[in-house]
Amino acid sequence: MSRLYQGVFKRDMTLAFHQKGELFQPVIFLLIVVCLFPLGVGPGPEMLQRISPGVIWIAAILSGLLGMERLFKDDFLDGTLEQLTLSGLPLYAIALSKVATHWLVSFLPIIFLSPLLGMFLNMNLAMYQALIITLLLGTPLLSLVGAIATALTVGLHRASLLVSLLLLPVFIPLLIFATSAVESAAMQLPYSPQLAIIAAMTCLALASAPFAISYALKVSQH
Amino acid sequence: MSALVATELSCTKRDRVLFESLSVTLKPGHWLHVRGPNGAGKTSLLRILAGLSQPDSGQVQWNNHSLDNRYAAALVYHSHKPGLSSSINALDNLKFWCAQHNITVSDDTIFDILAHLALVGMEDVPVRLLSAGQQRRVALARLWLKPASVWILDEPFTALDTFGIKIIEARCQWFVKQGGAIIMTSHQPLNGASETIRFLDMEFKL
Numbered sequence: 001m002s003r004l005y006q007g008v009f010k011r012d013m014t015l016a017f018h019q020k021g022e023l024f025q026p027v028i029f030l031l032i033v034v035c036l037f038p039l040g041v042g043p044g045p046e047m048l049q050r051i052s053p054g055v056i057w058i059a060a061i062l063s064g065l066l067g068m069e070r071l072f073k074d075d076f077l078d079g080t081l082e083q084l085t086l087s088g089l090p091l092y093a094i095a096l097s098k099v100a101t102h103w104l105v106s107f108l109p110i111i112f113l114s115p116l117l118g119m120f121l122n123m124n125l126a127m128y129q130a131l132i133i134t135l136l137l138g139t140p141l142l143s144l145v146g147a148i149a150t151a152l153t154v155g156l157h158r159a160s161l162l163v164s165l166l167l168l169p170v171f172i173p174l175l176i177f178a179t180s181a182v183e184s185a186a187m188q189l190p191y192s193p194q195l196a197i198i199a200a201m202t203c204l205a206l207a208s209a210p211f212a213i214s215y216a217l218k219v220s221q222h
Numbered sequence: 223m224s225a226l227v228a229t230e231l232s233c234t235k236r237d238r239v240l241f242e243s244l245s246v247t248l249k250p251g252h253w254l255h256v257r258g259p260n261g262a263g264k265t266s267l268l269r270i271l272a273g274l275s276q277p278d279s280g281q282v283q284w285n286n287h288s289l290d291n292r293y294a295a296a297l298v299y300h301s302h303k304p305g306l307s308s309s310i311n312a313l314d315n316l317k318f319w320c321a322q323h324n325i326t327v328s329d330d331t332i333f334d335i336l337a338h339l340a341l342v343g344m345e346d347v348p349v350r351l352l353s354a355g356q357q358r359r360v361a362l363a364r365l366w367l368k369p370a371s372v373w374i375l376d377e378p379f380t381a382l383d384t385f386g387i388k389i390i391e392a393r394c395q396w397f398v399k400q401g402g403a404i405i406m407t408s409h410q411p412l413n414g415a416s417e418t419i420r421f422l423d424m425e426f427k428l
Contacts, residue, residue, distance in 0.1 A: 003321060003322065003324055006318075006321035007318050007319075007320075007321030007322035007323075008318075008322060010318070010321075011307075011310075011314075011318040011321075014310060014314065014318075015307055015309060015310060018309045018310060019309060074307070075307075077303070078303055078304065078305060078306060078307060078308060079301050079302070079303025079304055079305035079306075080305050080306070080307060082274060082299065082301055082303065082305060083299070083305040083319060083322070084322060085274060086272060086273065086274070086294055086297060086299050087294060087322040087323050087324075088291045088294035088295055088323065088324065089322060221274055221275065222274075222275045222276065
């Protein structure tokens, strides 16, 4: 465990903080998208409140996809992935550690930023609570499933379009349930069923994705 | 008796047979130099022996077991790619590598090894700012760090100067004398102690 922490997790964190431009990219992207929407669709408070869950969630998904390709790419190109594969550490644990790093670096700042975004788009307190909970439950799913697609395409050149196409079908249900939860919250309705479905998807991904990622990495390196 | 035994290996890439029914045995004290033209399948063979890819047929065994964690603990694999992250420095790269491979090592030891490889003053420079030969030296510092019994070295001399080659050759000779086994590829002849080196010649097949 400490081997994994010292050797893989700390390394990935060090690397992330060395590449400052890429570190802030998801947050800046999200901020720009959310700021541009009122200019595009008109600043009416009711209109903004209605579209707010969709806007924030779509922007979060897209900004997560932005950094996704780099998850294994650099390590694959410079040979670190080979050395990791031969380190004797289980590959699924390495995969899980890398996914955790991706979530901490790409999505955690977004969750911290979401109160500000909610304010921009005239969300009320109930909607904001639902948004935070859906983001906390749903974004790990994005990292986990995204890592499978990235691991599968790591040996290919310019695979980011392919990754997006592969991931879209998985992300659509998440988007539907997450926005529906926030809308229910806006109408003072219970939204626990939607949360339960999102949590179930994340749990399933958490249990199976590390093995799928490690298999995909093995295939890609073959 | 720790031995790496590969039997009846075959490998096909893009419908071209690289090698068929190739058997290799590597015992302590062996130093095997794989020679052959570009595209003959040297790297593919080494990757199969390292356990990174699977042969189309045949099997590789370490101490009569399939390649597992015990093999990983006994192996240093040096590939074309240096396995160094370009944005962090040599010291951190090697420290993280040691942590991954479960090697306890102090910073001073790494400093000494880097000094032996003539990299004094380069320890805290991001690896991307080092020259190709210096990067290769940092990658090869692993030969000093990990107590292993098999080294698989794919073109370790690329970009190294004559002094660098001499250091690595001396280290290889020391390792073989200690009972280590080396399988390596190189396009240049190895100098010195040639009586211990055996050759495996591969052909380019169409």
